[in-house]
Amino acid sequence: MSKAAIYLDTKRVISPISPLLFSGFAEHMGRCIYEGIYDPASPHADVNGLRKDVLAALRELNYRSIRYPGGNFLSGYRWEDGVGPKNQRPVRRDLAWQSIETNQFGTNEFMQFCKEIQSEPMMGVNMGTGTIQDAANLVEYCNAPVGTKYADLRAEHGTHDPYGVKYWCIGNEMDGPWQIGHLNAEDYGKKAREAAKMMRWHDPSIKLVLCGSSNSAMPSYPDWDRIALEACWNQVDYHSMHYYATNHEDDAASYLALSAEFESFVDTLTGVLRVVKAKTRSTHDVYLSWDEWNVWYKDGSGNGHWTEAPNLSEEVYNLEDALVVAQWMNVFLRRSDVLKIACIAQIVNVISPIHTTRDGLLKHSTYYPVMLFNRLASGTALDVMVQAPMIPTKRFGDMPALDVSSSYNAETGTNVIFIVNRHQTEAVTTTLHWQDSLPTSIRSATQLAGTDPKAANSFENPNQVIAVAITPPDLKDSSATLVLPPLSFTVLEVAL
Numbered sequence: 322m323s324k325a326a327i328y329l330d331t332k333r334v335i336s337p338i339s340p341l342l343f344s345g346f347a348e349h350m351g352r353c354i355y356e357g358i359y360d361p362a363s364p365h366a367d368v369n370g371l372r373k374d375v376l377a378a379l380r381e382l383n384y385r386s387i388r389y390p391g392g393n394f395l396s397g398y399r400w401e402d403g404v405g406p407k408n409q410r411p412v413r414r415d416l417a418w419q420s421i422e423t424n425q426f427g428t429n430e431f432m433q434f435c436k437e438i439q440s441e442p443m444m445g446v447n448m449g450t451g452t453i454q455d456a457a458n459l460v461e462y463c464n465a466p467v468g469t470k471y472a473d474l475r476a477e478h479g480t481h482d483p484y485g486v487k488y489w490c491i492g493n494e495m496d497g498p499w500q501i502g503h504l505n506a507e508d509y510g511k512k513a514r515e516a517a518k519m520m521r522w523h524d525p526s527i528k529l530v531l532c533g534s535s536n537s538a539m540p541s542y543p544d545w546d547r548i549a550l551e552a553c554w555n556q557v558d559y560h561s562m563h564y565y566a567t568n569h570e571d572d573a574a575s576y577l578a579l580s581a582e583f584e585s586f587v588d589t590l591t592g593v594l595r596v597v598k599a600k601t602r603s604t605h606d607v608y609l610s611w612d613e614w615n616v617w618y619k620d621g622s623g624n625g626h627w628t629e630a631p632n633l634s635e636e637v638y639n640l641e642d643a644l645v646v647a648q649w650m651n652v653f654l655r656r657s658d659v660l661k662i663a664c665i666a667q668i669v670n671v672i673s674p675i676h677t678t679r680d681g682l683l684k685h686s687t688y689y690p691v692m693l694f695n696r697l698a699s700g701t702a703l704d705v706m707v708q709a710p711m712i713p714t715k716r717f718g719d720m721p722a723l724d725v726s727s728s729y730n731a732e733t734g735t736n737v738i739f740i741v742n743r744h745q746t747e748a749v750t751t752t753l754h755w756q757d758s759l760p761t762s763i764r765s766a767t768q769l770a771g772t773d774p775k776a777a778n779s780f781e782n783p784n785q786v787i788a789v790a791i792t793p794p795d796l797k798d799s800s801a802t803l804v805l806p807p808l809s810f811t812v813l814e815v816a817l
């Protein structure tokens with residue numbers, strides 16, 4: 322059996338962990354909003370039409386912020402369609418997903434939803450068909466005190482006090498030719514800068530997210546990022562990145578080593594941020610917002626054929642997908658000095674850890690790593706030293722069998738260690754060494770593991786791939802040894 326060692330030191334800190342790394346994304350796409358979050362016809366609906374079972378699962382997932390309303394949908398969205406009396410809201414054709422949009426759920430329903438799950442709203446403004454005036458009007462509608470047109474409109478719609486929405490995304494994937502109103506980097510940079518100015522004049526306290534490349538394979542990457550940032554550096558606070566992981570080649574070894582790809586994407590953009598900061602002679606800092614990330618390759622359906630709430634991209638997640646998701650979140654902690662926001666795309670039905678039918682809810686395999694990170698990672702991220710056997714992969718060369726991250730919360734005295742064993746057949750006997758402190762107890766040990774990388778949950782068999790409590794390893798002075806099974810994700814919560 323292979324052996325590994327993990328060295329932990331609470332003084333070897335990468336950065337404080339931003340709670341917004343544990344955020345989600347909800348788009349008017351497929352059955353995310355309609356039949357997912359909002360479904361008045363469901364026996365589980367509350368008085369506002371929100372699904373109580375979905376709210377409960379989202380609360381358990383502890384999302385700190387939700388990005389809304391898109392996505393590609395955003396670039397054709399007229400926000401004024403989605404506010405005011407429901408019977409007066411227009412039904413429209415959504416060109417992004419070729420679907421029928423009833424507008425029965427809009428900005429105010431979203432604010433209510435965020436309140437229910439105690440998440441912070443993160444709003445997007447339309448930079449496709451939308452004008453900089455529309456963007457500014459929406460900030461006024463959400464954040465201005467009553468006394469002027471759009472703030473009064475909000476009050477007329479039932480909310481007197483401003484919502485105080487802090488986080489705003491200036492468009493979505495504007496580098497993509499598929500985007501409604503796609504722009505080149507220069508044109509987007511100019512439009513985003515002018516929108517940002519107007520939005521901030523309404524509310525100087527807001528934080529703005531600039532569109533970055535839609536993924537690291539875009540031909541314009543990373544020039545798009547540099548050019549847009551050069552135009553907007555002092556006007557924005559975050560720069561977005563999107564990436565969807567695939568395993569089309571069914572190359573499990575490379576797929577299970579994707580943390581290398583995630584890390585390299587962050588590192589390249591970190592370099593771009595440094596260059597632009599230097600070029601603009603600025604003292605201002607811009608951080609990264611990975612505001613769309615997930616596994617997405619089995620169900621790529623995106624055409625709703627002009628129906629309401631069509632079944633689009635309802636990916637079923639398996640064990641290996643859950644191990645990729647866990648590594649992604651390890652990377653969030655390991656790069657927490659520059660990554661401050663991350664939103665899993667999406668939160669219900671569409672490429673989501675949660676799947677609903679009208680009266681049922683299923684938790685996919687990916688639910689568990691998301692829940693464990695979102696609930697347990699806090700405080701500071703530690704720079705962990707790992708010695709592990711190497712595994713050959715086609716895409717990334719030799720990669721260590723273990724992918725590890727760790728958090729330390731000094732207030733609660735809790736150290737959490739997140740470990741993926743990406744080896745497909747071998748268990749790894751792993752010793753943890755606490756170098757600067759004596760652990761007093763292991764509060765919990767949780768594991769998601771299996772022998773079949775393709776195993777997935779279903780309504781008939783919902784507990785095929787779930788995280789379960791395991792017997793914690795014994796502490797011996799300042800170390801503990803446990804056997805990590807192949808294809809596993811293990812989380813230890815340790816009192817220091």
Ligand code: AHR
Pocket residue numbers: 348350391392393394493494613666667
């Ligand atoms: O999340 C689904 C889609 O993926 C989003 O609408 C778009 O931004 C991305 O391409």
